[in-house]
Amino acid sequence: MVFSSFSFLFLFLPALLVLYYLQPARWRTGRNLALLLFSLFFYLCGGPKYLLLMLASILINYVSGLLVEGGRKPALILSMAANLALLGYFKYAMFLMENLQALGLPVSVPTIALPVGISFFTFQGMSYVIDVYRGDAKADRSILGVALYISLFPQLVAGPIVRYTTVAWELGHRQERFDDFYAGAVRFCFGLAKKMLLANNLGMLADEAFSAAGLSAGAAWLGALGYTGQIYFDFSGYSDMAIGLGWMFGFHFEENFNYPYLSQSVSEFWRRWHMSLSGWFRDYVYIPLGGSRCGLGKQVRNVLVVWMLTGIWHGAAWNFFLWGLYFALLLLGERFVWKGFLTRSPRAVRHVYAMVLIVLGWVLFRCESLSAVGSYLAAMAGFSEGAAGQGIYFLKQYGFWLLAGAAASLPVRDWLKAKLPEQIQTWAMPAAALILLGFGFLQLISSTFNPFIYYRF
Amino acid sequence: MKKSIAPKLFVGCFCVFLAGVAALTLLLPKADSSYYENRSLAKAPEFTWEDFLSGEYFSQWETYLTDHVALRSYLMKVQTFLQLHILHQPVVSDVVTDSDVLLGYHGYGTWSMDYAADSAKTAAEEPGAWQAAAEDWGGQVYYLGLPEQYSYFEDRYPDYMENRSFVYPPIEEAMEDAMGEVGVPFLSMYTRYREEDCPREYYFATDHHYTIYGALRACQEALAAINDTQGYALYIPQEEDLAFTTLPNPFLGSRNRKLFGLEDKGDLLTVAEYKEAVPFTRSDNGKPSEASLLALPATEEETVTYNAFMGGDIGETVIDTHREDLPTAVVIGESFTNALETLLYASFDEVHSIDPRHFTGDISAYLAELQPEVILIVRDNSAYFS
Numbered sequence: 068m069v070f071s072s073f074s075f076l077f078l079f080l081p082a083l084l085v086l087y088y089l090q091p092a093r094w095r096t097g098r099n100l101a102l103l104l105f106s107l108f109f110y111l112c113g114g115p116k117y118l119l120l121m122l123a124s125i126l127i128n129y130v131s132g133l134l135v136e137g138g139r140k141p142a143l144i145l146s147m148a149a150n151l152a153l154l155g156y157f158k159y160a161m162f163l164m165e166n167l168q169a170l171g172l173p174v175s176v177p178t179i180a181l182p183v184g185i186s187f188f189t190f191q192g193m194s195y196v197i198d199v200y201r202g203d204a205k206a207d208r209s210i211l212g213v214a215l216y217i218s219l220f221p222q223l224v225a226g227p228i229v230r231y232t233t234v235a236w237e238l239g240h241r242q243e244r245f246d247d248f249y250a251g252a253v254r255f256c257f258g259l260a261k262k263m264l265l266a267n268n269l270g271m272l273a274d275e276a277f278s279a280a281g282l283s284a285g286a287a288w289l290g291a292l293g294y295t296g297q298i299y300f301d302f303s304g305y306s307d308m309a310i311g312l313g314w315m316f317g318f319h320f321e322e323n324f325n326y327p328y329l330s331q332s333v334s335e336f337w338r339r340w341h342m343s344l345s346g347w348f349r350d351y352v353y354i355p356l357g358g359s360r361c362g363l364g365k366q367v368r369n370v371l372v373v374w375m376l377t378g379i380w381h382g383a384a385w386n387f388f389l390w391g392l393y394f395a396l397l398l399l400g401e402r403f404v405w406k407g408f409l410t411r412s413p414r415a416v417r418h419v420y421a422m423v424l425i426v427l428g429w430v431l432f433r434c435e436s437l438s439a440v441g442s443y444l445a446a447m448a449g450f451s452e453g454a455a456g457q458g459i460y461f462l463k464q465y466g467f468w469l470l471a472g473a474a475a476s477l478p479v480r481d482w483l484k485a486k487l488p489e490q491i492q493t494w495a496m497p498a499a500a501l502i503l504l505g506f507g508f509l510q511l512i513s514s515t516f517n518p519f520i521y522y523r524f
Numbered sequence: 525m526k527k528s529i530a531p532k533l534f535v536g537c538f539c540v541f542l543a544g545v546a547a548l549t550l551l552l553p554k555a556d557s558s559y560y561e562n563r564s565l566a567k568a569p570e571f572t573w574e575d576f577l578s579g580e581y582f583s584q585w586e587t588y589l590t591d592h593v594a595l596r597s598y599l600m601k602v603q604t605f606l607q608l609h610i611l612h613q614p615v616v617s618d619v620v621t622d623s624d625v626l627l628g629y630h631g632y633g634t635w636s637m638d639y640a641a642d643s644a645k646t647a648a649e650e651p652g653a654w655q656a657a658a659e660d661w662g663g664q665v666y667y668l669g670l671p672e673q674y675s676y677f678e679d680r681y682p683d684y685m686e687n688r689s690f691v692y693p694p695i696e697e698a699m700e701d702a703m704g705e706v707g708v709p710f711l712s713m714y715t716r717y718r719e720e721d722c723p724r725e726y727y728f729a730t731d732h733h734y735t736i737y738g739a740l741r742a743c744q745e746a747l748a749a750i751n752d753t754q755g756y757a758l759y760i761p762q763e764e765d766l767a768f769t770t771l772p773n774p775f776l777g778s779r780n781r782k783l784f785g786l787e788d789k790g791d792l793l794t795v796a797e798y799k800e801a802v803p804f805t806r807s808d809n810g811k812p813s814e815a816s817l818l819a820l821p822a823t824e825e826e827t828v829t830y831n832a833f834m835g836g837d838i839g840e841t842v843i844d845t846h847r848e849d850l851p852t853a854v855v856i857g858e859s860f861t862n863a864l865e866t867l868l869y870a871s872f873d874e875v876h877s878i879d880p881r882h883f884t885g886d887i888s889a890y891l892a893e894l895q896p897e898v899i900l901i902v903r904d905n906s907a908y909f910s
Contacts, residue, residue, distance in 0.1 A: 068582065073589040077546040084539070114579030249531040252538045280633040454632035456684030463614045463622070463684070490528075497534030504541065512593055513603035 068112040069224075070255075070308045071262050071511060079109065087316065088243075095239060099215055102316060106220040110183070113224075117182040121218060124153060128192035129213040132199045132206040143200045147193060154189045157182055162383035184224035186380055188217050190347055195231040197351055204232050212238050221312035225305045227323035227343035234318055241317035251314025253500040258307025260503035263510040265475060266301035268468040269293045272461060277433055277443065283453030287446035289461040289469070291426050294433045296472035299328065302341070321346075328476040331417035332409055333397040333424055344380070348373050363403075370402075371395050381432070386440055390431040397424060548594035558597065560784050565591040601784040608786055614682065617782040622682045625729040626779035626787060628674040632686045637694040643909040644695070644702035651901055652706025654891060659707075661895040664754055667703050668746050669696065670860050671714040672906040673732040673779075676722060692905060699908060711749055713742050714905060729789040731777030732904075733830050736768070736796045739863035746864075747871055750898055756851065758871040766796040766867075773821055773828040785827070793828050795820070795866070802870045804845045808838050817843075817866040833862035839882035843869040854878060854891060857902030864902060872898070 068075050083105045090097045111118045131146030157179055164176040195216060198204040207213050215238060222229050276282060276290020306323035313320045323343050330336035337345055349358075356369045371392070378391020401409060409417060430447070434440040445451050462469075484492060557564050569575070569584035593599075607616045614622035615629045655665040671692070681687035696712045703710035717726060717738070726738030734742070740761065747760045775793045776785050795818050806815050819835035821828050834841065837859055850873040855861050861877055869875045876894065878887060891899060 068586075072586055073549075073593060074582070074586050077542055077549065078589075081539075081542045081546055084542075112579060112582040115577055117579075245535070246531070249535050252535060256538070275631070279631075280635070454634070454686055456682075456686075457632045459684035460614065460632075463612075467611050493528040493530045497530050501534065501537055501541075504538070508541075508545070509599055509603050509606075512590065512596055512599045 068109050070305065070312075071259060071507070073511070074112070075109075076508075076511075079105065084315075092243065096211070099211060099238070102220075103211065103215045103218065106215070106218040106223060109220040110218060110223060113183045120153070120157070120182050120185070121188060124150070124188060124192050125210070125214045125217050127153075128195055128217065129207070129210045131196045132213060133208075135196055135200040136206040138200060138202070140200075143196065146196045150189050150193050150196075154185060157185055159379070159383045187225065187228055188223060190228050190344075191222075191231070192217050194228070194347065194351070198231045204235050207235075207238075219318070221309040221316075221318075222320060225302070225309070227306050227309060227320055227341075228347050229320050229343070230347075233321055237318050243315075243317035247314045247317065249497075251311040251316075253496060254311030254314065255308050256311075256500035256504040256507070258304045258309075258311055259507040261300040261304030261307060261475065263507040263514075264503070265468060265472050266297050266299075266304055267510065267514060268465065269296040269300065269472055272465040272468070273297050273433065276461070277439075279453070279457070281451050281453045282443075282446040283451075283455075283458055284447060284449040285458035286453050286461055287443060287451070288426075289458060289465075291430050291443075291447065292469060293461075293465060295328075295426050295429050296469065296476075298429060298432070299324075299476065300472065326476065326478050328422065328425070329418075329478070330421045330425070331414060332401055332421050333394065334401050336421060336425055337394070337398070344377070348377055352376060366402075367399060370399055374398070384435070385437055386431055386434055389437070389440070390428060393428055393431055545594060549589065549592060552594050554592045558591075560597060560600070560781055562778075562781065597784075601786070604784045605786055608783065614685070619779045619782050620681065620685060621783070621787060622685075623677075623680045625673075625677050625680050625727075625789060626777065626783070627677060627681060628672075628732070628779070630674075630686050630688050634690055637691065640694050640698035641701070644698035645705075647699065647909055648702035648706050648708065651703065651708045654888065654899055655707045657888065657892060658896075658899060663891075663895065663897050663899060664750075665708045665899040665901065666711060666746060666749060666753075667699070667708050667901045667903070668711045668742060668857075669699055669713060669908065670734065670742060670902065670904045671717060672904045673727050673734075675714065675905055676717060676727045676734075676738075679722075695905060695908060708901075709749055709753060711745055713745065716745055717741070728775075728777050728791055728830075730775070730780035730787065730791045731830055732779060733860060734863065736794050736833075736863055736866070739860075740766070740796065740867055743864055743867045746868070746900060750900075754851075754897070758850070761798070761867050761870060765799060767799050768794050768796050770794045771820070771828055771832075772824045773826055776827045776829050778830070781829075793830070793832055795832065798870055802845055804843050804869060806844075807842045809840050817869070830859065830862070833866055834877070836862070837879050837882060838877070839879055839884060841865070841877040843875045843877075845869060845873060847873050849873070851897035852876070852894065853898040853900055854894065854896045855900045855902060856880065856887065857900075858904075858907065860904050861902045868900075 068079065070076070083101065086101045086105075087098055090101065092098075107118060107121075110121055127146065127149050131142060131149070134142035135146060158181060161176060161179050164174050167174045168176055195204070195213065199206045207216075216229075216231060216234060219229070219234075270293070272293030273290055276286060276293060279286070279290075282290065303324040310320050310322070321343060323341060325339040325342065327336050327339035330339055353369055353373045356372060357365050358369060359366050361369070374391040374395030375388060376391070377394070378387045378389070381387045381390070409420070412420070427444070427447075430443050431440055434443055442451065446453065483495075487495065555565060566584070566588040568588050569581055571581060575581040575584065590596075604616060607613045608621060614620060618629045620627040620629050651665050651667055658665055675688070675692050678687040678689045678692070692714055696714050700710040700712060717723075720741075723737070725735060726741060727734050740763065744760050744762075747758050750756060751758055751760070771793045773793070774785070775788065775791045777788075777791055780787050780789070780791070797818075804815055806813050806817075817834060819832050821832075831837075843865065850871070852874040853868070853872045854876045855865060855868065856878045858879060858881060861879070865875060865877055874896075876890075876896065878890065880887065
């Protein structure tokens, strides 16, 4: 089930809101139980056999939490191995076997379907166990708390990756407030509009461009920009909806995006994009490896390890590995090679530099094979023969959405907040949210083009 | 400070919206089909363990609910209006709207046409088999190839859009060669219409078929070829033999139908009847039916479609003029045959029309039993190889 589906918007959510808020606030266990049951049902809709996998993950991490408390390292290692084994089997076994087979080894390639959201809930489970091991959090004696933390539906299938320490207190003691509910619902409407209006329309542009047999340079760049917009509005829209839903039920998840396309360097981009994943790798991989407080060689190794892991976390394919490596090299370059040049460059140059590299990165991410990457980059460089007029068609068909996407990538809301009188803001924000909800609903009904990109990770 | 009521109003509207859409969708009566989409709507899924375990059961519910959401057609029409008239998108619902006619959207790209000869040979196998059989009783097979509206109006595509004009001439040539090899004359109306500079009135602006004028020209071409090949002197209808009537009803072409009727481009339906009527009887799928070639709406306000010709697509229709001195023809084809048959019947004793999509029998056996003198295959160029 996805947030931008009829079943979620008009059946699941209203039913949960009624069952949740009909219970008095003091019945915390009852409210949590309602959330847990609905979260499990939310996951069950993707296929009950995967629900068993998630229940196994919950059990492993619940028991692990109890065992690692007090700093028991063997239990931690065992727990990490169990989590990574699950992730490795379901996400990487096919890829590994395919490559071994390609090398000529006599192995058969199993067909393993990827369970929805496995990368997200596995990382959350690991976060819980590590936080308990480090003493940053206490092990939850109730399996209900661990189960709710891992399976909580708003962030279950596409993040943000919520640290246990962020919500540990709220799991048992949160207070739902009307102001939070209101702000959450507004945020949800904006997120839905990002997904339905911007991501889906720009996605159509990207799909046309990336599936074309030949492209002119202009059309190829427009297609790449379309995907650049699609992935941002798809993912940040989902995060907005997740954060908004969290507020509606009294949770406060951390932000996942901070206007990443305003960045003036690749390093800055990764401080603004998918912040929950960057933070996870920073705290649980990069810093334990030594971070940047070590010799040059180790610093380079640490960056390469983290970014290759980031790459393959997104998918078991060589293009994701290449994408991680690409950003690792850029980050190392910015830190050790062209930092001075970048600092001295005018702001506009820095911005163009960052955006071009980000767009090229998304081409690596979007293409499904290395040969497709080569073909698309060749088209962007003008080495491909494209159909006459395709670029003009893209502009006429999707120009509005490209412009709207560009505007929505800017902190317009923050500017309006600073400029508009409070009285107007009070009415403008909810009015805009309702209008966008209406348009998002219209798009939902009219469109069958509705897949969430991050749903597959 | 006094708190604004805006948040409370918003939360109220938000909750009413969620609950209201759910309630209306669940309570309102459900339609079986969607007229503008020309398809059946999803049925409520039946529970099976297999579907449940794979997650398919829940996907089916989602499909069912989105198919039956309250005011669905109205909402989709609003969305189409926004795309057409606010965003001015050149392509809406795969229909090219940036032209004086509505055309199919092809995407972009050119490719080698090497496959055309092989595909045409395959397409000629069945007509070739019918021709071989027909020679036993002195019959002859003809293949009337018609351009689909988007290839007829290929020069009406905007300059920036792919019109696939590179596809049609080699395909026509390949079809002519392949049909020639199996003894079936190929009548390329794509070529004939082009020789006349593709008159605008031959095809609809908003539908993928030809008009009655285009059908008349195709009818003349087919009858002339039959007379030449088999030595008949069949009557070839001329424009002055016909009374043309343009219906005032709103015409809903197949392309405009995908746009919820919002772009009619001034299209109207014209029908033709012989000034000197040729009496006939008619049967559909073996049962006698009303002796009529046109299914016209009862009032001028009702929408009319191309289905006005012959009442739409039927598996088997027989029009019998009871003139046994004339030959019998079997017309095999899809919807393009409908307008043609309203003219062609006057030249034959019997015209048997077979629509392979709806006909449940074996066409070869049907031909062997009837032994018609003329077998006319009618296909548009989008369907040559399918």
